[in-house]
Amino acid sequence: MAICFEGNRFELLAGETVLEGIERNGGSLPAFCRRGVCQACMVKAARGDVPAAAQRGLKDGLRLQSLFLACICQPTGELEVERHGDARPFPTRVERVERLSEQVLRVLLAAPEGFGYRAGQFVQLERSDGLTRAYSIASLPGAAIELHVALLPGGAMSRWLLTATGQPLSVRGPFGESFYLPEEPERSLFLAGAGTGLAPLLGVVRAAIAAGHRAPIHLHHGSRRRDGLYLWSELEALARDAPQLRLSGSVLDEPAVGASHPGDERIAVRRLDDALIDTDVPWTEARVYLCGDHDLVRRLQKKAYLMGVSLARIHSDAFVAPGSRA
Amino acid sequence: MTEKSLYERIGGEAAVDAAVDVFYRRVLGDERIAHHFDDVEMSIQREKQKAFLTFAFGGPSGYAGGKDMRRAHARLKLTERDFDAVMEHLGATLQALAVPAPLIAEAAGVALSVKDDVLNR
Numbered sequence: 001m002a003i004c005f006e007g008n009r010f011e012l013l014a015g016e017t018v019l020e021g022i023e024r025n026g027g028s029l030p031a032f033c034r035r036g037v038c039q040a041c042m043v044k045a046a047r048g049d050v051p052a053a054a055q056r057g058l059k060d061g062l063r064l065q066s067l068f069l070a071c072i073c074q075p076t077g078e079l080e081v082e083r084h085g086d087a088r089p090f091p092t093r094v095e096r097v098e099r100l101s102e103q104v105l106r107v108l109l110a111a112p113e114g115f116g117y118r119a120g121q122f123v124q125l126e127r128s129d130g131l132t133r134a135y136s137i138a139s140l141p142g143a144a145i146e147l148h149v150a151l152l153p154g155g156a157m158s159r160w161l162l163t164a165t166g167q168p169l170s171v172r173g174p175f176g177e178s179f180y181l182p183e184e185p186e187r188s189l190f191l192a193g194a195g196t197g198l199a200p201l202l203g204v205v206r207a208a209i210a211a212g213h214r215a216p217i218h219l220h221h222g223s224r225r226r227d228g229l230y231l232w233s234e235l236e237a238l239a240r241d242a243p244q245l246r247l248s249g250s251v252l253d254e255p256a257v258g259a260s261h262p263g264d265e266r267i268a269v270r271r272l273d274d275a276l277i278d279t280d281v282p283w284t285e286a287r288v289y290l291c292g293d294h295d296l297v298r299r300l301q302k303k304a305y306l307m308g309v310s311l312a313r314i315h316s317d318a319f320v321a322p323g324s325r326a
Numbered sequence: 327m328t329e330k331s332l333y334e335r336i337g338g339e340a341a342v343d344a345a346v347d348v349f350y351r352r353v354l355g356d357e358r359i360a361h362h363f364d365d366v367e368m369s370i371q372r373e374k375q376k377a378f379l380t381f382a383f384g385g386p387s388g389y390a391g392g393k394d395m396r397r398a399h400a401r402l403k404l405t406e407r408d409f410d411a412v413m414e415h416l417g418a419t420l421q422a423l424a425v426p427a428p429l430i431a432e433a434a435g436v437a438l439s440v441k442d443d444v445l446n447r
Contacts (some may be wrong), residue, residue: 039370057373301368306351311369 004047004080012074018043018054018081019070029070029083036072043070048079059312061177089126089170090115095144097165101230103151104196107135107161108144109171117141117174119203120289122317124172125157133157136200136291136317137174140207145171148199148230176200178289178315180207185214188286190279192220192300194272197291198231200317204289209242217242218279222250222272222292229267236263250275272296276303283308291317332432333385336425342379349419350375359411362402382416382437395443404445413437 001012003021012021019041022029029041036056045066054073055063067084090112098106117123122136123145139146151158178200189208191201198221205219223229229249239245249267270278272292288309290300297318304314337344350372354360363371381387389395416437420430 057369298368302354305368306355310347311372 001075002078003075004078005082015074017071018073018075018079022070022081034071036069039069041070042067042084044068044082044084046080046082048075049077050079051076059177059315060181061179061315064181065177089172091168091170092145093168094161094164094166097161097163100148101227103228104230105149105151105158105161107147107149107164108139109147109169111141111143111145112171115171117145118179119207120179120200120317121174121176121203122200123147123174126170126172127157127160128168131156131160134175136176136178136196136203138199138202138206140203140210146199148196150196176317178204178291178317180204180211180213181287182207182211184287185212188215188218188281189213189289190218190220190276190281190283190286190304191289192222192272192275192292193290194222194292194296195228197293197317197319200291201289202231202235205238205245209238209245213244215244216246216281217244218246218248218281220248220250220272220275220279222275224251225253226251226264226267232263232267246279248275248279273299273303276300276307284310287313287315289315289317292319294318331384332429332436333380333383336383336429336433338385339380341423341425342376342383342385345379345419345423346372346376348422349379349415352415352419353412356411356415359408362404362408379416381440382433384433384436393443395440396446399444400446406445409441409445 003010003012003018005022005027008025008027010021010025012018013024016024019029019034029043039057042058042062045068050066050068051073054068054075056069056072058067058069070081092109092112094107095110096108100106117137119137119140122134124132124134125147126132135147135149137145138148149158149161151162189204191204193201201219205217208217219235221229221232221235229251232249235247239247247266250270250272251267252269252271254269268278283304286309288304290297290304292300297316301314301316305311353375354363366374377387377389381389389398413434417430417434420433
């Protein structure tokens with residue numbers, strides 16, 4: 001079987017895997033376990049059929065993007081292989097910057113021609129001097145690309161974005177497998193995120209509503225303080241128009257404002273972890289989306305799994321160090 | 327005629343798939359040992375649990391033998407009590423799935439055979 005990879009075309013030997021063939025022909029891929037477990041060698045089939053066995057253990061979202069594990073792939077026909085996340089930059093510019101709270105900006109980028117994505121995925125934003133940061137997409141394809149940017153003290157990209165309206169940028173991507181799957185309109189969704197972890201979840205929710213999702217969509221936003229729930233009134237407006245959307249929030253540091261703010265009765269003082277226990281969801285059937293810092297996502301993921309959610313239906317999107325998000 | 331392996335008699339890969347979530351949820355919910363599983367990505371960890379169960383059932387686990395077991399567990403510095411807790415969950419998992427007692431005993435025997443390697447002694 002012929003393999004095309006980075007401009008080379010070569011035949012696989014009998015019994016050889018895609019990874020072995022690439023290596024024999026002088027190429028290299030990150031690879032560790034070499035038996036389909038660690039997923040380090042995940043690549044994308046740009047053309048050709050991927051055997052189901054080569055997608056063992058991958059989530060539906062990854063399968064749909066034709067991703068597969070090179071170390072266990074013995075193709076049955078010609079295959080064009082691309083590195084995962086190997087994407088050219090698309091030039092764009094900052095269309096508008098809006099301050100959603102003390103800490104958070106909404107940044108709208110002009111949608112570049114030919115740039116396809118699913119709401120909830122993330123992009124690498126690259127400034128002309130090479131400064132790069134990853135942000136999740138809250139908008140639906142077709143509109144301007146909406147990002148929620150946390151204003152960090154000394155944050156090179158976030159501070160620059162504050163006054164960057166009209167400035168050129170490029171986006172690379174999209175990456176990630178936290179997006180809505182329209183094949184399952186009857187499956188309950190539970191989405192929980194902290195801080196600007198709301199952005200990809202909002203993308204998923206918007207896509208679900210647009211697709212006419214019928215089962216309940218539980219969206220949970222957490223923050224240390226009430227003013228960190230930076231999009232609350234907008235979410236409430238969304239929930240008014242989409243009866244299947246169930247909104248809840250949690251804060252750590254202050255009592256919920258309660259009656260003084262209409263709508264705040266849905267905000268409780270609790271750890272975000274406890275929102276799972278407080279939400280009535282048929283967990284063994286549900287699909288779960290989680291986004292926030294690494295430790296939080298790991299805790300939520302474990303909790304969801306222990307409550308009965310299948311790991312294959314937990315989509316985790318964890319922030320890691322700026323620029324190196326994987 | 328060769329006798330069927332324990333793995334085949336227990337139900338092969340389908341049985342492992344049914345057992346792995348029951349087993350891994352028990353292990354993660356056990357405060358005595360859950361901390362050993364904290365720093366590895368869960369989907370990878372679940373595959374490891376699956377490899378362990380496949381091994382205990384005498385199936386094709388990817389573990390070539392004691393040496394692999396030793397290498398895989400050396401860094402964890404496990405104690406006798408850790409090992410016993412895992413054995414307990416193995417038994418309880420198979421019981422929950424209504425595996426007959428003689429087969430459970432056989433699986434436990436396979437797991438016990440690598441105890442010294444797992445405990446690095």
